[in-house]
Amino acid sequence: xxxxxxxxRECLRGIPSIGVITGAGVSVESGIRSYRGQGGIYxxxxxxxxxxxxxxxxxxxxxxxxxxxxxxxxxxxSAGAKxxxxxxxxxxxxxxxxxxxxxxxxxxxxHAAAGSKNIIDIHGDIxxxxxxxxxxxxxxxxxxxxxxxxxxxxxxxxxxxRPDIILFGEYLPPEKYARIQAEMVExxxxxxxxxxxxxxxxxxxxxxxxxAETDHVTVEVNPEPTVLSDVVTWSLRxxxxxxxxxxxxxxxxxS
Ligand SMILES: [Zn+2]
Numbered sequence: 314x315x316x317x318x319x320x321x322r323e324c325l326r327g328i329p330s331i332g333v334i335t336g337a338g339v340s341v342e343s344g345i346r347s348y349r350g351q352g353g354i355y356x357x358x359x360x361x362x363x364x365x366x367x368x369x370x371x372x373x374x375x376x377x378x379x380x381x382x383x384x385x386x387x388x389x390x391s392a393g394a395k396x397x398x399x400x401x402x403x404x405x406x407x408x409x410x411x412x413x414x415x416x417x418x419x420x421x422x423x424h425a426a427a428g429s430k431n432i433i434d435i436h437g438d439i440x441x442x443x444x445x446x447x448x449x450x451x452x453x454x455x456x457x458x459x460x461x462x463x464x465x466x467x468x469x470x471x472x473x474x475r476p477d478i479i480l481f482g483e484y485l486p487p488e489k490y491a492r493i494q495a496e497m498v499e500x501x502x503x504x505x506x507x508x509x510x511x512x513x514x515x516x517x518x519x520x521x522x523x524x525a526e527t528d529h530v531t532v533e534v535n536p537e538p539t540v541l542s543d544v545v546t547w548s549l550r551x552x553x554x555x556x557x558x559x560x561x562x563x564x565x566x567x568s
Contacts, residue, residue: 316559321547324530325504325563330412332502332524333403334517335553338509338535340419342397342554346390369481377445377464377473384439384476388458396427399508399553402561404428409565414496418510418517420478433492435485435516437478446472490516498523506560508534508553512541521545532560 315322337345366372367383404427407413415432417424420439424432440458442451444467451468453461465474479485497505497520505524512518521541525531531545534556542548549556561567 316551316556317549317563318547321532322563324546325560326566328504328530328564329410330502330504331406331410331414331564332497332505332520333406333413333415334505334507334510334512334520335403335415335417335419335424336508336510336512336517337419339397339399339417339553339557340391340394340421340423341509342399342552343394343421343423344391345394345421345423365481370483373475373480377475378462380480381461381464381476385459385461388439388455391421392455392459394421394423396423397554399557400424400427400429402557406561406564407431409561412502414492414502416493416497416517416520418514433489433496435479435489435493437476437486439476439478441477442474443477444470444472445475446470450477485516493520501527501529504530504532504564506532506534507539507541507545508557510535511537511539518544534560 364383367379373380400423403415403424407429413431415424415429417432417434418436420436422438422440440453442453442465447467447470449467449469451474453465466472467474493516501520501524505521507521510517512521518541521531522544525544533539533541533545533548534551534553536550536552538548
């Protein structure tokens with residue numbers, strides 16, 4: 314069965330520049346569950362809320378061990394996750410078109426693991442740490458991350474390390490935000506595609522809205538309708554692992 318409408322396939326074929334926006338839905342098929350909400354790793358919603366609180370700027374500063382215990386728990390919940398067909402389709406697209414940018418809200422590093430290059434990981438990467446004293450960046454292995462019971466320390470200065478992710482109540486990194494504006498909003502790609510995201514954050518919706526307002530092609534892939542469903546040219550119901558390979562085939566002319 315053809316997963317895409319014929320007019321969409323026609324429109325996508327040979328499109329030269331693409332911007333993709335991904336969210337948690339793209340990682341679900343890799344076995345990564347969100348840390349709260351429906352289907353989250355906590356059965357008890359109150360526990361989920363307490364852990365969301367631990368992932369906030371104020372708790373990081375007052376009790377970094379508490380933040381790190383939750384980060385380690387998230388790492389254990391996604392242990393062994395591998396990129397899926399959706400991640401792999403985006404790698405093929407990047408290799409096959411003239412211009413490609415991938416804006417992701419996911420902190421699991423799976424797009425990079427699959428081989429995507431031009432990534433704006435706006436919320437950071439859970440495997441990277443930043444020293445709160447000297448600003449040095451370092452990587453944690455998955456094993457180190459899973460086994461942490463307290464905040465790790467900087468190898469250079471002994472300062473407390475933080476996960477290099479945006480916590481609740483923190484600002485977006487200005488240089489990544491500037492890249493969204495430059496690569497997706499001011500000069501939108503011919504196609505802007507949102508996959509596996511409910512797109513609640515303004516900086517996630519905005520590139521799609523900017524592209525729609527300037528008559529660029531916009532497509533959404535999500536199992537449920539979202540705030541973007543009435544904005545985009547095509548809103549497709551399904552998972553990223555099902556639909557992104559079909560979209561990549563249509564663009565690249567693979568029959
Ligand atoms: Zn340091």
